[in-house]
Amino acid sequence: MRQRSQLIAWKVAGRVSDRHTSADEVVRETGWVFNNATGDHLTLADFVATGDDEVPAYLEAFGLRNSENHQQSMIEIGSGIGRMTAAFTREFDHVIAADLDIGFLERCHETVSRFGRADHLRTLEVADGRSLTLNDDSVDFAFSYLTLQHCAQADALNLAREAVRVTRSGGRIALNFRGPSRIDPLLLPLGTIVRFAFRLPRVGEWLSQRRSITRLAWQVSRISPSQVLAALGASIDGVTIWSGGPVDDLQGAFRRGRFEGINENHWWITATVV
Numbered sequence: 001m002r003q004r005s006q007l008i009a010w011k012v013a014g015r016v017s018d019r020h021t022s023a024d025e026v027v028r029e030t031g032w033v034f035n036n037a038t039g040d041h042l043t044l045a046d047f048v049a050t051g052d053d054e055v056p057a058y059l060e061a062f063g064l065r066n067s068e069n070h071q072q073s074m075i076e077i078g079s080g081i082g083r084m085t086a087a088f089t090r091e092f093d094h095v096i097a098a099d100l101d102i103g104f105l106e107r108c109h110e111t112v113s114r115f116g117r118a119d120h121l122r123t124l125e126v127a128d129g130r131s132l133t134l135n136d137d138s139v140d141f142a143f144s145y146l147t148l149q150h151c152a153q154a155d156a157l158n159l160a161r162e163a164v165r166v167t168r169s170g171g172r173i174a175l176n177f178r179g180p181s182r183i184d185p186l187l188l189p190l191g192t193i194v195r196f197a198f199r200l201p202r203v204g205e206w207l208s209q210r211r212s213i214t215r216l217a218w219q220v221s222r223i224s225p226s227q228v229l230a231a232l233g234a235s236i237d238g239v240t241i242w243s244g245g246p247v248d249d250l251q252g253a254f255r256r257g258r259f260e261g262i263n264e265n266h267w268w269i270t271a272t273v274v
């Protein structure tokens with residue numbers, strides 16, 4: 001089956017990271033794919049430390065950090081090699097790390113074995129990049145960071161619906177998106193060209209180790225809060241839209257949260273599942 005264009009840069013990076021023998025080497029060569037950090041001396045421990053800082057920070061900012069988490073379950077959509085997953089397994093009793101690349105999921109397991117609670121972890125391949133092979137009401141909480149912005153719009157909206165479907169009634173979601181910006185007319189077509197180049201034999205693997213070019217390949221789609229709210233409709237309640245700055249198209253009866261430190265083009269939705 002021909003690889004869908006928006007998945008290709010991840011699959012190639014997954015293949016490249018598979019070849020490295022040590023996790024520290026993976027972090028030095030492809031770790032920037034997950035948190036932008038680069039450097040010859042980076043280690044898996046440094047990488048996981050960034051997730052250890054961010055997980056409590058996001059949960060606290062969103063009012064989602066409490067002692068009940070220790071008895072609860074969650075799904076992390078787009079876990080990668082486990083930068084944040086290790087911290088989630090210490091915070092929650094049962095964590096499902098979901099990603100489209102099986103190689104990343106294997107690395108995620110290794111990361112959690114060293115820095116988290118592997119006994120709290122299960123991995124889930126998102127084979128089609130848009131659906132979660134889980135029953136309805138499987139978890140208490142669904143989380144996604146730096147992932148839905150890399151999906152085609154229809155896939156991202158479907159994954160948002162899937163996040164709600166697999167979360168029990170009364171459970172919570174916290175999903176991160178990238179909204180439209182002025183440079184999109186340049187970035188999005190460049191992204192299409194670079195993704196095409198990723199298909200060329202050997203070129204893709206070379207490209208996947210070049211940060212600025214790979215970042216262009218990720219420029220797939222933009223999604224505004226109103227699109228997500230329309231997709232989720234009455235299935236959610238108690239909505240807050242969080243941003244670091246103004247969000248243009250917001251209308252309606254939900255709270256706006258301000259979160260210093262959010263990338264100016266990013267926004268989050270938190271909500272309770274009805």
Ligand SMILES: C[S@@+](CC[C@H](N)C(=O)[O-])C[C@H]1O[C@@H](n2cnc3c(N)ncnc32)[C@H](O)[C@@H]1O
Nearest residue numbers: 010034078079080083099100126129145146147
């Ligand atoms: C920038 S990384 C972020 C990883 C992690 N959330 C973190 O902050 O370290 C994006 C991850 O999303 C995964 N991904 C991209 N598109 C996806 C999709 N359609 N379904 C599931 N995972 C996807 C990639 O394989 C990659 O591991």
